[in-house]
Amino acid sequence: MARLDAWLKRVPNWAVWLAGFIPLAWLIWLVVTNDLGVDPVKEIEHRLGKIALWFLVGGLVITPLRSFVGLNLIRYRRAIGLLAFIYVVLHLMAWAVFDMGLLMSQAINDLFRRPYLIFGISAFILLIPLAITSNKASIRKLGANWRRLHWLVYPAVLLGVVHYLWQMKVIRTEGWIWLVVALLLLATRIKWPGSSARSAPKKGPSKRQQAINAANKT
């Protein structure tokens, strides 16, 4: 694991960004080659939503990977989070432009009346301040508040997953798997009474604070 860790340390951040845009490039390729089936609009919307979900949940994997497996990918977390946000924005745009055909009054009306859309848009709104502050300057400026603010990623992911389950007419196995995985990842954040190892008491720098420090160094 240490060797893998050392090897991964050499992966530059731009490579993560590049890899992050592969799903988008692939989707564009499928559009250009007319390979998205008879309803490309739904297909684009759904694929973007699913990619967003992968990145969001992927971002939650990083901390447990470090604490349980000893793999430190913290320096890529910001890129992964921002990629997730970009895909959510694209997903939202696909909905507004292609699906709703820019019928904005109906779209906005729908946004507040359809439970699954309320969950989706809430997740998106929570992610906005996180995306805006995902840069070194904000981390420095906000100090400990940065960590408090970025706690919002947990409810955001949960809302995203609930949105995904809610838009299904009948919830399929795949949906339940996403929910269970998301809940397990969130459970790793809970400070269980008696377990001192993972979350240090308030006084010393917490793991998250260390993570921010690490983020600062990259």
Added chain:
Amino acid sequence: MVNRTKLNWSHVTPKPLWLNRRALIAGIGATALASPALAKIAAKPSQFSTDVEPNTLEEITNYNNFYEFGWDKTDPAANAGQLTTDPWSVTVDGLVDRPGTYDLADIMKDRPLEERIYRFRCVEAWAMVIPWIGFELSGLLNRFGVQPSAKYVAIQTLLRPEEMPGQRAGGINWPYVEGLRLDEAMNPLTIMATGLYGENLPKQNGAPLRLVVPWKYGFKSIKSIVKISLVAEQPPTTWQQLQPSEYGFYANVNPEVNHPRWSQATERKIGGGFFASRQETLKFNGYGDEVAGMYAGMDLAKNY
């Protein structure tokens, strides 16, 4: 080049598309395309057909909600091939004079086949236009002798998990069941479809026999039918049982009746391109003249 006398789907599909498809399907030369009789199934045109251009065969056969074959709209095209549709029989029971199990050939005997180019509207707010071939359900029901006490028709899809992978997965209480009020079933717009685009019904579209009720959301138009029962009480229907707050027994297409998931005010036309493929939803899917009378005095928001 052509001397077309009958009105059939070739009149509403742009010719290049049509020629392509015919050439593809039959692998024959252009001269042979001239005759409408070429369609394998001879079906009379109908006054009930819309003159809106139908969706392509590719669209109609690759975008199906037929959960017996999987959740995705492309699953039926991928998985329905394994379905055995011959032999096929349909059991008719309940309040009829001549109940029994009838072979499909028996069911279809003497049924006048017509081509019905109908608008098709899914509750998910997408729409197509489909050139069905079929016969009116009323004629079939009358053959069995509907008793006066019968008020509803309950219809059931095949239950065959060996050939229907979706039935091996959970989520829905199989077999799929649907129903109509007797007057709805007897309405001349209500057909049993056995084909589309001049060919036998593709399996993913509900072969060999499916219901088509064009003024209702698509889930009412039950596929691969094996049982028809005449009953006195309103029968249970699959989606209503699954989610009664979302899916009602009537399920008439209605832009004014809001659905918790999809605003029904507009619909997306499949094949309508990337931009502006939304169009207004028509009440009763545009079939109000033929069907609105059946619901006179009914609160359609309550009876959704």
